[in-house]
Amino acid sequence: MIEFDGFKPVYGGICASRGFTAGALRAGIKESSQKDDLAMIYCVKPCTAAAVYTKNVVKGAPITVTQKHLQDNTAQAVIVNSGNANTCNANGIEIAELMCELTAENLKVNKEDVIVASTGVIGQKLSPQPFQKYIPLLAVSLSEVGSIGACKAMMTTDTRVKEFAFEFTLDGKTCNIGGISKGSGMINPKMATLLVFITTDVKISVEMLNKALQEANRNSYSRVNIDGDTSTNDMACVMASGLAGNEEITAENENYEIFLNALCAVMCNLARETARDGEGATKLIECMVANAPSEEAAALISKSVVSSSLVKAAVFAADANWGRILMAMGNAGAAFDPLKVSVKIMSENGIVTFCEDGVAVDYSEEKAHNVLSADEVTIMIDLHEPDAENNQSIAWGCDLTYDYVKINAEYRT
């Protein structure tokens, strides 16, 4: 976990924030699956809400419906299913609206205050029956310990629950923020995300909530790549109940900075765990770039390194084929001086330097193999631009394994 000063990790995930309950059950949306596939999140009062969406031109029906419902930046409930993406279906919008209607009816909230999301295979027919039968049952089973269940019900090829919550203080009031997310393949969020639901009891204006979400997204999910493919159904939304009792945040003051850090604490940790849980992955790859010509260059280069198939395959084999790191840096679309580059790789097993001033240095293959054999591998790149301390970035990815191919050659069946 990445620790952030002043934020205390707490239990409860999205239910750690005052006012929120959640739940999940098996609705049989994908008949062949025995896992829970329908989740609901509810708040006792309407929340200020903000979201970011996939930049894919082909958008799932739930994205279209949620965008409409969040025009007023108010939400009180979330309904989400796995097992079917409800994308490229002739009656997709109809079904997404029905999911919201049934949720609203059973929770006694406004239909326009329901956020809807779906994840699974694209272009598969989706029956309304599971929703008609199970949303009423789900609505009466929500609880304050429902966060993990809701997270599990969203999972497709995910193997790990991705859930974080932190406690912090604003105006002397204890505040909470928590989040859950799913996503393991088709992941290269472009200024958007996967399925990410975040709750907080902080009181904050629509403008400041939107601003904080954009900023936190830029430093978290936008820095993750698993396979270069951007889903049609990506969505990250944050709901703020305002029940913490702090004075409303309406400007970029000190309290805004604290909230932004809290949001980053949740989103960066979720994003990092998403990379670790990439389809078929055996290792988390972290790439840190320092002293770049610009912050944008640092971001592009760190992302390009964790995105390279060849870097990923080399890390899988714990093979110190570091020339591929230079190759991936050069493809980032950012200018830098190759003759100033140094590259090191670090893990719990030690640290090895491969390249200084852009040329090879001697190293022990045995030690390099050992460093690369750890579960978490950090590639440290210094571009040695003068006066560039702030031009840095971290990006997260995972190794490319036989199991990635296996999972994606067999996913539908």
Place this chain on the structure above:
Amino acid sequence: MIEFDGFKPVYGGICASRGFTAGALRAGIKESSQKDDLAMIYCVKPCTAAAVYTKNVVKGAPITVTQKHLQDNTAQAVIVNSGNANTCNANGIEIAELMCELTAENLKVNKEDVIVASTGVIGQKLSPQPFQKYIPLLAVSLSEVGSIGACKAMMTTDTRVKEFAFEFTLDGKTCNIGGISKGSGMINPKMATLLVFITTDVKISVEMLNKALQEANRNSYSRVNIDGDTSTNDMACVMASGLAGNEEITAENENYEIFLNALCAVMCNLARETARDGEGATKLIECMVANAPSEEAAALISKSVVSSSLVKAAVFAADANWGRILMAMGNAGAAFDPLKVSVKIMSENGIVTFCEDGVAVDYSEEKAHNVLSADEVTIMIDLHEPDAENNQSIAWGCDLTYDYVKINAEYRT
């Protein structure tokens, strides 16, 4: 093979063009390998020459040296090694210059008229000794049947010789054009190429040769993606001896169009075979996009589809997970109307329609599996823009297999 009207396939590869000989031998550049690793191409007279290079910010030393030598657009010989990319080496430029010097000395040509290229692992020390010992031997062993040998000596993880030659007529004179190329991984040529050497006996001005190469490259290698990684050492160059006796092409006239088509015939076929020979590939994937909003949109969309890891894994499994095609189209960075899209997949085993007007249509899974089980699979996308007959594109890629991971997890060892 893609056939082009009016061009007759002939034997001989790069030696089919008048004036050219080639050869290869084993210089032991990578000690553990038993294959030939040093190739040479020679023309009896200085040629008009043009080249395109990798857009990677990190460039191999041979790229830097060749760019310098081709400033005057004249070349008479090529020296190329596999087994070491001569990139990120402290003495890289020195060694690339030495390779040219030794070639020039032994062929009695000008040192500045030698093109040099290297391919293999990046950042590995490279000794001058193999070149000092073997370039003199190679220079006296060139022959008119040396094209295949030269091609084989460039190969790294390639499994197929990629060599084409065509005969055509200009001003009543028989002309020839031939090419060889290597490349199987680290392949996503960005307006540049891999290692591609093309010879012709056509007489053509520097300006027209450069123009034709840029244009042919845009329609051939720029449409290939194997793994999204762009090499540091990509290079395509064409040498024109002028020995065919045609009137020199100095303007974009009818003869220029014929020559451009001949160059496209060689380069498109080499590019397509490169995709088929992608690391670990079992299938060639061809994506044809028709009636797009623009030619650029067609090119972006076709390239995005063959580049998607998820599309590639599905084709490997012959699994008709066509939603991934829509997903990849939406990520191409091109605007289009998702509700006008139709998608079909065709092979020697038949044709199946998956999607019309952007929504799923019924199809037989058994038939789809059968169509996708062929060695060559064509994904046909129609965007149904009105008056857009010319807004079309073809791109080439290959499936993503266990062997891609295996090859790249073991490449260095």
